[in-house]
Amino acid sequence: MTVDANSSISVNTDTTKQQALKSKAISLDAMGGDNMPHAAVEGAIRAQSEGINVVLVGDTEILSAELAKHGATVPIHDARDVITMQDHASEVRRRKESSIMQAMQLAKSGECSACVSMGHSGATMAASLFVLGRIKGVERPAIMANMPTLKGVSVLADAGANADCRPSYLQQFAVMGSIYHRVLHGSTNPQVGLMSIGEEEEKGNELTLESHQLLKETASIKFYGNIEGRDVLSGDVEVIVTDGFTGNVILKLAEGEAKTIFKWLREGVESGGPLAKLGALLLKPVFRKLRAKLDPSEYGAQPLLGVNGYAFIGHGSADSKAVYNALKTARLTVEAGLLEQLKTEIAQLS
């Protein structure tokens, strides 16, 4: 089932795998990430049991052994190299045998419909750009993150792919974010807010002042205007547009603060005596629901939109549930024809 690790791109001809590929399997980098390969294998088994076909990409021996523990069969595409968190993202260019590059190649060649990785985010992004290329007209692909809000879920674009941006990038993020929100959350005409430091259009930095004008003139989106940090979780807008630096700070602060507040609550309960402990016990279902709402693994992974294919980037700490959710999210976007919608709307922008 395995092929020579030194060949440039290895294609597995196993029958089970061929069947999986026919029904548009998703290639899963099963080696990159803190909890790999077991989280990848468990997530893939669960997804497969629900009709989502997956190809595990990684070391065949390790993956076979892991699958054997579960008595399960999932197609494997052999890849003997792994980009670790210690490696530089740019190494993907020369390490074509790495699991992320092999997984991406499967998505590129059409053997697989999409690629999911929980490994090195920078490397996954670099591999996506290098292997899939950009959609014609897209200046910079962007990461779309899902944020829980008081009214549902909003999409944050860009969540970290582009640290320095131009107004035209933000315009494309707005268009791509709107399409992604429609596809993933079933909205019809999502409102787009521009992250700034004042609601008035004359407030902001150089980037947002120019971007505000451009977004106002963009016919294909529903522009709400500026929003502020306090509006991120209010859900008044479904799409939050910002540069990748600010977006990444927002995403990580939101996750970090939720964890900190839970920690403070736990400390308060622990030092609060038996009545506080009883109270916490009675509120357990409420806390559990709140925790689930704030759980970043709810959607499993974030797409890099703007590349010419489907690439999903997950948390390095992803567990099997996150892998499963990522595969579900990938499948949903593929079935909805997200890529074709992006191509059409980006072409109309210019």
Added chain:
Amino acid sequence: MTVDANSSISVNTDTTKQQALKSKAISLDAMGGDNMPHAAVEGAIRAQSEGINVVLVGDTEILSAELAKHGATVPIHDARDVITMQDHASEVRRRKESSIMQAMQLAKSGECSACVSMGHSGATMAASLFVLGRIKGVERPAIMANMPTLKGVSVLADAGANADCRPSYLQQFAVMGSIYHRVLHGSTNPQVGLMSIGEEEEKGNELTLESHQLLKETASIKFYGNIEGRDVLSGDVEVIVTDGFTGNVILKLAEGEAKTIFKWLREGVESGGPLAKLGALLLKPVFRKLRAKLDPSEYGAQPLLGVNGYAFIGHGSADSKAVYNALKTARLTVEAGLLEQLKTEIAQLS
């Protein structure tokens, strides 16, 4: 007690006020803000009862009537104009009779030691710059915000004064933030973290990449390196340095998320049946403590450091407790000689 509202700068010669000024009273814009003048009057009365002298700046008739309700006497400096939230910040230049401009003039002339306003933030900032000017060598004054963390309180610099920044500004923010943390929180050698999107020094945007190198070379601070959004509330660094755009987003997101999480908790309790309600009742003291920790009015107002004087900017929604806390914070920094320390360390930078 009042003077002609049309005179350029009115000086009140009332004896009570003279005494207040001698012992370094703080001028309080008693008109600007959502809850004025009652929050200003109540906050000032409380501060005065604890030996912090205050001059209320605003419409004498209105303020006298408000003071009469409490049977209290606090010196008043008459000012008949108010800059409202609907006005443009730059209007302070020509509206010298406004409460914020009059209050700032008192801090400039030496009649008062510091100026506090809960009104229009932009106008307060503009008035500070216009009336007090900058400390020699300071490129851009910055707003210092206090953030609760797992280990205490950190200072965020800049929290919103400068939307677009250069590396040299961030270097000065780091120095000013360190001094402020030492003065307000009693630290000896606070660690400075540079807000970025990766811990590695080669990660970030153009501004942070350059700033990182500059901060490394700054002898008067203890530079920790880059931090990420998730580290804001961890308290691993005492001073968080960032541009005013990102800082403002961080500050408002942190406040907004805390409110949202409490809202979700409340909703969960309300829909959770009688056991959940009992649980919430038992946890009331824990919730109250957590709420107090996350309360932005804890320090009342944020200083604009780098101007040649003491100017404090509060929340428009400030209540009397926030006003009282702001007056206490102002008094503390004046007594510690913060301004002199800033002048010395900024001079050493160049």
